[in-house]
Amino acid sequence: MLTITDLKMHFQSKAHTVRAVDGVSFHINAGETLGLVGESGCGKSTLGRCILRLYEPTSGKIGFQNQDITHLSMHAMRPIRRHLQIIFQDPYASLNPRMTIGNIIGEALQIHNLFIEKKTRQERIQELISTVGLRPESISRYPHEFSGGQRQRIGIARALAVQPQFIVCDEPVSALDVSIQAQIVNLLQDLQERLKLTYLFIAHDLMIVKHISTRIAVMYLGNLAEIGPSKELYEDPKHPYTKALLSAVPIPDPTHPRSRIKLTGEIPSPINPPSGCKFHTRCPYVMPVCSQIEPPLTALGKNRQVACHLYSSG
Amino acid sequence: MKALVLTLVSILIAVAVLGPLAIGPAGLELNLAHDLQSGYGENGFDVFTWLVYGARVSLMIACICTVISLSVGVIYGAISGYVGGLVDIILMRFVDILLAFPGILLALYIAAILKPGILNLVVALCATGWVGYARVARSQVLAVKNQDYVTAALALGASHARILGRHILPNIWGPLFVQASFGVSSLILAEASLSFLGLGVPPGTPSWGALLDQGVTYLFVAPHLVIWPGVCIAVAVLSFNFLGDWLRDVRDPV
Numbered sequence: 176m177l178t179i180t181d182l183k184m185h186f187q188s189k190a191h192t193v194r195a196v197d198g199v200s201f202h203i204n205a206g207e208t209l210g211l212v213g214e215s216g217c218g219k220s221t222l223g224r225c226i227l228r229l230y231e232p233t234s235g236k237i238g239f240q241n242q243d244i245t246h247l248s249m250h251a252m253r254p255i256r257r258h259l260q261i262i263f264q265d266p267y268a269s270l271n272p273r274m275t276i277g278n279i280i281g282e283a284l285q286i287h288n289l290f291i292e293k294k295t296r297q298e299r300i301q302e303l304i305s306t307v308g309l310r311p312e313s314i315s316r317y318p319h320e321f322s323g324g325q326r327q328r329i330g331i332a333r334a335l336a337v338q339p340q341f342i343v344c345d346e347p348v349s350a351l352d353v354s355i356q357a358q359i360v361n362l363l364q365d366l367q368e369r370l371k372l373t374y375l376f377i378a379h380d381l382m383i384v385k386h387i388s389t390r391i392a393v394m395y396l397g398n399l400a401e402i403g404p405s406k407e408l409y410e411d412p413k414h415p416y417t418k419a420l421l422s423a424v425p426i427p428d429p430t431h432p433r434s435r436i437k438l439t440g441e442i443p444s445p446i447n448p449p450s451g452c453k454f455h456t457r458c459p460y461v462m463p464v465c466s467q468i469e470p471p472l473t474a475l476g477k478n479r480q481v482a483c484h485l486y487s488s489g
Numbered sequence: 490m491k492a493l494v495l496t497l498v499s500i501l502i503a504v505a506v507l508g509p510l511a512i513g514p515a516g517l518e519l520n521l522a523h524d525l526q527s528g529y530g531e532n533g534f535d536v537f538t539w540l541v542y543g544a545r546v547s548l549m550i551a552c553i554c555t556v557i558s559l560s561v562g563v564i565y566g567a568i569s570g571y572v573g574g575l576v577d578i579i580l581m582r583f584v585d586i587l588l589a590f591p592g593i594l595l596a597l598y599i600a601a602i603l604k605p606g607i608l609n610l611v612v613a614l615c616a617t618g619w620v621g622y623a624r625v626a627r628s629q630v631l632a633v634k635n636q637d638y639v640t641a642a643l644a645l646g647a648s649h650a651r652i653l654g655r656h657i658l659p660n661i662w663g664p665l666f667v668q669a670s671f672g673v674s675s676l677i678l679a680e681a682s683l684s685f686l687g688l689g690v691p692p693g694t695p696s697w698g699a700l701l702d703q704g705v706t707y708l709f710v711a712p713h714l715v716i717w718p719g720v721c722i723a724v725a726v727l728s729f730n731f732l733g734d735w736l737r738d739v740r741d742p743v
Contacts (some may be wrong), residue, residue: 227644256646269637273659282655283645333641 176205176373177226177341182235184218184225191446195221197397198235200472203341208367208374210388210405212381212420214442218397219377220264223343226375227259228252239341257287260334264346266326270318276304276329277314283336303332307362324355331362341373348383356380360387381424385409390478393417396453397445399472403479413481415458452484460485494735497728505548508541536714540721542695547725550607550690551676554614555669561615562622563658563665569623570630571653581627584620592617593679600688610689614679618672625668629661636660667737674729681722697722 184196195218203209211219225232228244237245244255263269270279280300283289290296297314304313307328318326327347334342344363348356360383366372378384384391385405392402393416401414412418419436426433438457443449449456455465464484472482569580587595596613603609633639639656647656683689684698685705692699697718704714 224640229640229643253646256644259644261641261644263637263641265637269641271638271656271660274655282642282647286645286647286651330641333645337645 176240177203177375178236178238179222179226180236180238182222182225182237183233184221184230185233194397194445194448196225196232197445197448199394199397199399200235201392201399201402203373203375204389205340205373206367206371207389208376208387210384210391211375211377211394212379212384212391213394215379216442216445217394218445219379219394220345222394223261223345223375223377227256227261227343229261253286257337258340259343260337260339260341261343261345262327262330262334262347265350266323266330267318267350269330270326272318275315275317276309276321276332279318279329280304280333280336283333287337289337299336303336306335306366307332323351324358327351327355327359328362331359331366335366335370338370339372341375344374344376344378346377346379349378349380356383363387381420393420396442396448398453399480399482400454401479401481401483402472403475403481407479413475413479413486414454414483415460415485416454419459452482490731490735490738494728494731497724498732501544501548501725501728504541505544509545512538512541514538514542536700536717539695539700540697540717543697543700543718544721544725546607546690546694546696547677547680547698547722550610550614550680550696551673554611554618554676554680555672557611557615558618558672559622559665559669562619562624563626563661565619566623566626566628567630567653567658567661570627571634571649571657577627581624584623587617587620588624590617593682596679596683597686597688600683605688605691607690607694610680610683613683614676618676621672622665622668625664626661629664630657633657633660663740667733667740670729670733670736674726674733677722677725677729681718697725 179202180200182196182199183194186193186195197218199218199222201209211222213219221230224230226237228237228247232245235245236243239255239259242255244252247255274282277297277300280303281296284296284299290299300314301311304311309325309328309332313321313325313329318329321329331347347363348359351359363374364387367374374387376384376387388405390403391405391408393400393408393414395416400416401408401412403413408417409421412421415436419438422434422436436459440457443453443456449466451464451466451468452458452470455461458465462484468484470482470484470487472480473487475481475486565580565584569577595617599613599616600610603613634657639652642652642656680689680696681698681701684696685702687702689698690696700718701715701722704711704718707714
């Protein structure tokens with residue numbers, strides 16, 4: 176459904192180039208959820224927004240349903256935007272404080288000329304409000320009258336209004352309480368089943384990603400480290416970075432033996448990333464070749480790919 | 490604070506709107522039978538009548554100029570901030586050039602070239618008045634345009650006009666209204682200054698500045714000619730400054 180080829184997003188300032196996304200390729204199949212994990216600042220959100228053409232990518236290709244949408248104009252992009260939507264992390268920043276819930280959701284319909292007649296449009300808005308589990312009278316309320324979890328539901332209703340096929344969920348639960356997180360994740364899963372949605376689920380909470388994802392991509396400093404089916408990747412991580420990430424997940428059982436792989440140091444700056452494999456400065460298995468040559472993402476088994484010299488030489 | 494501000498501003502507005510209706514235009518006429526001592530000015534006009542009519546002229550000019558400056562400044566600043574890049578750099582350098590002059594000096598210059606008259610006075614005051622609003626509007630747009638709800642509108646395919654009109658502009662007014670109320674008070678002062686220098690309202694038009702101008706000749710003989718318009722200007726300026734302070738506190742109660 177969606178194919179990303181060697182996508183790069185470099186932000187240019189006077190003195191520096193920030194390589195937020197530095198050559199990422201993957202595809203997402205219809206109906207699946209691709210989890211995208213990585214540390215803060217590794218380019219997950221930038222990647223998600225590039226896919227929706229909210230940023231102009233520096234190079235690479237974005238293909239949606241066999242159509243190259245990388246260079247479509249704003250006008251040509253409009254009908255496609257109906258199929259590509261986004262849910263945000265911060266439920267407080269993602270709703271215009273001066274618009275009622277009805278107007279926020281209705282605007283999506285207005286832009287795409289859906290349900291033009293006033294009565295049917297109101298019905299559609301009500302339907303969306305009840306789909307996401309809000310009370311009917313919410314339609315005339317303002318965002319400040321709702322809690323974080325409720326606001327997130329409004330954001331979801333707005334994204335659903337135009338009947339999209341693909342939704343980028345940009346850390347949709349990381350700003351919410353744990354009890355609310357479960358509700359929103361369940362809501363997203365229900366909607367996926369009912370409406371046949373495809374998700375790119377960006378998060379840094381590994382357990383939630385495991386729960387919701389079909390496949391998982393691990394990102395480090397603008398590159399993919401590893402990608403593979405959720406279960407396999409959790410049971411048998413290949414890339415040293417994935418191993419370290421997974422070993423950091425707390426296990427709610429004090430008697431369970433654990434071997435933590437502790438990473439030292441900070442994530443390097445994307446302004447001046449390390450040579451070769453970007454992870455070599457923190458990798459416990461570093462080899463001489465790692466600082467010289469950037470390992471390509473190579474197939475490992477049937478559906479897995481990993482970018483690491485440990486596996487590339489065979 | 491709230492009570493004081495609202496009382497002062499509503500008295501000023503009431504005097505400006507209703508005052509002239511209440512006292513009638515009789516005192517505006519020349520009446521050479523009166524002398525300076527008894528509340529009458531040069532040419533025999535009634536000081537009280539001129540003060541009341543002056544309130545109307547001074548406030549009207551200040552408010553009209555504020556509305557025009559605000560509109561021009563917001564449109565200019567919003568476009569500059571929203572479009573960004575080279576357009577922003579060029580538009581803002583022009584603002585910097587205008588800001589490099591003391592506002593009143595430029596207004597003085599323009600007023601001196603144009604003939605005295607209310608329309609020309611408004612032009613002169615607006616010519617410099619809008620730049621401040623443009624700066625504030627631009628900075629507000631920069632703060633708002635990267636909010637997620639703007640991104641959401643972009644993701645929905647909203648046009649630039651819709652994003653500016655429905656998502657950005659309604660969310661930038663707060664600081665602009667605060668600035669506008671300070672703007673009214675500085676315009677009252679600017680209008681008075683220009684009229685005092687004879688570059689403001691045409692001769693014979695009642696305005697506080699013009700009254701000061703005429704009264705200053707008789708400063709020692711009839712000080713009330715200067716004191717009363719001076720008090721009016723001070724009270725009006727203070728009132729709108731208080732209004733600005735209050736609005737700012739309401740918006741940001743820290």
